[in-house]
Amino acid sequence: MKTCKRLIAVLLLGPVLAMGWVAAAYAHGEKAQEAFLRMQTVAFFDTKFASDKPEPGDFGVKQGEEWTVTGTMKILETWPKTIDEPEVGYIGVTT
Secondary structure, eight states: OHHHHHHHHHHHHHHHHHHHTOOOOOTTSTTOOOHHHHHTTEEEEEEEESOOOOOTTOOSSOTTOOOOEEEEEEEOTTSOTTSOOOSSOOOOOOO
């Protein structure tokens, strides 16, 4: 009878204790964030573009020409906790 009780205890408690020691699997991208989440968590304000008003039909900036954008950027409180705050940022401008 004692052996039967021990067997039942092991069969019931064993899986419960084993689940407590299982670590989360981060190899499949569980900590990764989609780009749209990161893009929606940075705010730009007081933005100015170094360009005069373009004439109709003028594109303003030619390919390879330097263009300056100034302003302030703020990391919002919605930045994902699993990603470190950025130290360097790159802005891509496409049309």
